[in-house]
Amino acid sequence: MVKESILRRIRKDFLMEVLDSGERTDGRAFHDYREISVTPNVIGTAEGSALAQVGKTRVLAGVKIVMMEPFDDRPKEGVLIMGAELLPLASPTFEPGPPDERSIEFSRVVDRGIRSAEIIDMESLFVEEGKVLGIFVDLYVLDFDGNLFDAGTLAAVSALKNTRMPKIENGEIIRGVYTGNLPLRGYPVSSTFAKIGNFTLLDPELQEEGAADARLTVTTCGDNIVAMQKAGPGAFRKEEVLNLINVSFEKREMLMRHIR
């Protein structure tokens, strides 16, 4: 552990030195994204799917639709359930086993953006008394180089946009027959920042994320902020948060162009 913290400090010192000169180790400006690409419909067995790549980070989202009982407090509404798998093949630091706090935070932050933006009409998923459709969105991390959140949100929203609604007959799903696409009412996108010293870096890659004192994710949809998450022991000043929210809105259109 001592060795770890020394390494972390050396990395941080190095990053800070480069940042002082006005740019990042990979040559990006502080508020630039790495290259982004999103490919929808990569998995034929899923009702919807998309692969998002942000730099070298790759996240695959798959959507399955199932018939299920509604939750007791919302008998007329469908269900949205988000899961995440940090596949051990994606990083030497990912371990097999039940979801750890990293993967839980990842799926919950992506979930909150999509849920609060209310892009799915949950009442339209009602089938009959005691039966609603459940939408399972699962995020599979295939290669990890920092900033899972923005890649995960792009993958999930793009997969939902391309989700085919299964045919329903007598309260049962007919597998492999579809009736059209799941309508979405908006496209939430997230922007994640790492704070290192007094610098805030958009779309941190792995080294930057590892050296960060704090992290902030801002998810926007339309004119609204729909989810935020701050993590790490460091602090953000109020003006900083407001500024990063503005940057998130500035990046919104560019990110949305990738959701096809």
Next chain:
Amino acid sequence: MGSHNPDIKLIKDGKRMDGRAFDQLRDIKIKVGVFDNAIGSAEVIWGDNKVVAGIYGPRDVYPKFMQKPGEALIRTIYSMSTFASIEEHGRAGPNKRSNEISMVLSDAFENLIMVEKFPGKMIEVHVTVLQAAAGTRLAAFLAGMAALIDGGFPLTDIAAGVSCGKADGELVLDLDKAEDNFGQSDLPIVFNSSGDIILLQMDGKMTREEITRGLEMTSAKSMEIMGMIRKAVESKYEGEIRSEFEL
């Protein structure tokens, strides 16, 4: 192998439902070096199966009691995505089936890796079936094999396998989903390049004669698949790797 359903014809006019000859494989595409973090990686598209593999190691063994003093521990983890099937949403995490497949894959890889080179360490082979269409364990083996070569791990041999089964009483190779579900038997098998068997499972009903013929048919095709692995590894050095399914 699943429930026999006499209403479903698997063979018509000497051809299989998807038009293949009895000993014909589905299309197989192999790409190596597809991931950045893993020491070795590969993706395999085998028919409608889509499988990815990544290797890490040699690294320390946890839990410690699993450490082998004179050789490396080979740990394979086979998993399937929750959306791999057209049917219901699958459960994440291991189950009895995936644990058993992980075990037989580990044993087969252990046969091929020079384990004495890394005493006390482990090599992890992670294979995930993103989309499943029968024959996933052999597609998983193929992806793991290609990824091990891609990672430059010291190997004694190369290996590959294919399943043999019975559909409407005929011996066929590389069962598809319908043949797997409604056929009368399934025999997944992996050969090394000298024709020795390093993975073998079987269920259903077959006669001794059928097994004898099946072994001949599968070993011949396995050699062909080994050739495909060699080509995939070579093509990594011929140009930029472009993922088939954009992974």
